[in-house]
Amino acid sequence: AQTVTQSQPEMSVQEAETVTLSCTYDTSESNYYLFWYKQPPSRQMILVIRQEAYKQQNATENRFSVNFQKAAKSFSLKISDSQLGDTAMYFCAFAGSNYKLTFGKGTLLTVNP
Amino acid sequence: GAGVSQSPSNKVTEKGKDVELRCDPISGHTALYWYRQRLGQGLEFLIYFQGNSAPDKSGLPSDRFSAERTGESVSTLTIQRTQQEDSAVYLCASSLGLATVTDTQYFGPGTRLTVL
Numbered sequence: 457a458q459t460v461t462q463s464q465p466e467m468s469v470q471e472a473e474t475v476t477l478s479c480t481y482d483t484s485e486s487n488y489y490l491f492w493y494k495q496p497p498s499r500q501m502i503l504v505i506r507q508e509a510y511k512q513q514n515a516t517e518n519r520f521s522v523n524f525q526k527a528a529k530s531f532s533l534k535i536s537d538s539q540l541g542d543t544a545m546y547f548c549a550f551a552g553s554n555y556k557l558t559f560g561k562g563t564l565l566t567v568n569p
Numbered sequence: 570g571a572g573v574s575q576s577p578s579n580k581v582t583e584k585g586k587d588v589e590l591r592c593d594p595i596s597g598h599t600a601l602y603w604y605r606q607r608l609g610q611g612l613e614f615l616i617y618f619q620g621n622s623a624p625d626k627s628g629l630p631s632d633r634f635s636a637e638r639t640g641e642s643v644s645t646l647t648i649q650r651t652q653q654e655d656s657a658v659y660l661c662a663s664s665l666g667l668a669t670v671t672d673t674q675y676f677g678p679g680t681r682l683t684v685l
Binding site: 460491498500501502503549551554555558559560561562 | 600602604609610611612613614617625628658660662664672673674675676677678679681
């Protein structure tokens with residue numbers, strides 16, 4: 457069974473600065489996808505970024521990028537130029553050979569003005 | 570529709586009552602998923618539909634929970650004889666269902682269930 461661990465329950469960052477959220481996972485599968493989802497107070501889960509395990513190049517979406525270390529089973533999210541609207545819960549998730557997403561417990565990120 | 574919708578947004582019920590939660594997936598999405606999110610926790614998988622077939626119900630916590638789906642559209646999650654531990658946000662997601670490992674799941678806003 458897969459597990460996803462987010463070791464930082466809460467983090468804060470000043471507006472315009474950079475923050476990195478950590479995620480590690482455990483799996484025996486070789487083909488899988490990793491995701492970061494954002495959940496603001498509205499509860500809507502929003503896909504931030506996804507990474508295919510077979511790709512060595514780290515995924516990037518505007519201010520969001522990942523550091524994917526397959527051997528270490530690490531998948532961290534870097535948010536550059538943090539904005540107040542980035543305040544939310546961030547969940548790391550794993551999808552393997554089945555259809556289930558396995559989620560970490562989340563990191564509450566607060567962006568301070 | 571433009572996104573996954575769920576109703577009601579919030580539901581307060583008394584212990585022992587039955588509740589029905591509804592999910593409308595994105596049009597054209599054949600796969601549909603239900604998750605439960607307890608306070609301060611990540612999401613727990615409940616059930617997966619491919620079309621109107623549910624090949625995996627392994628996440629349903631007890632036989633008080635059931636779900637059905639009409640064709641490739643609306644799904645209903647039913648909780649019978651609700652208990653206080655059922656209080657949570659119930660999230661629905663849908664995906665194209667073409668290839669499971671590559672599908673991205675898109676989530677609805679959830680239904681917050683409170684059992685008094």
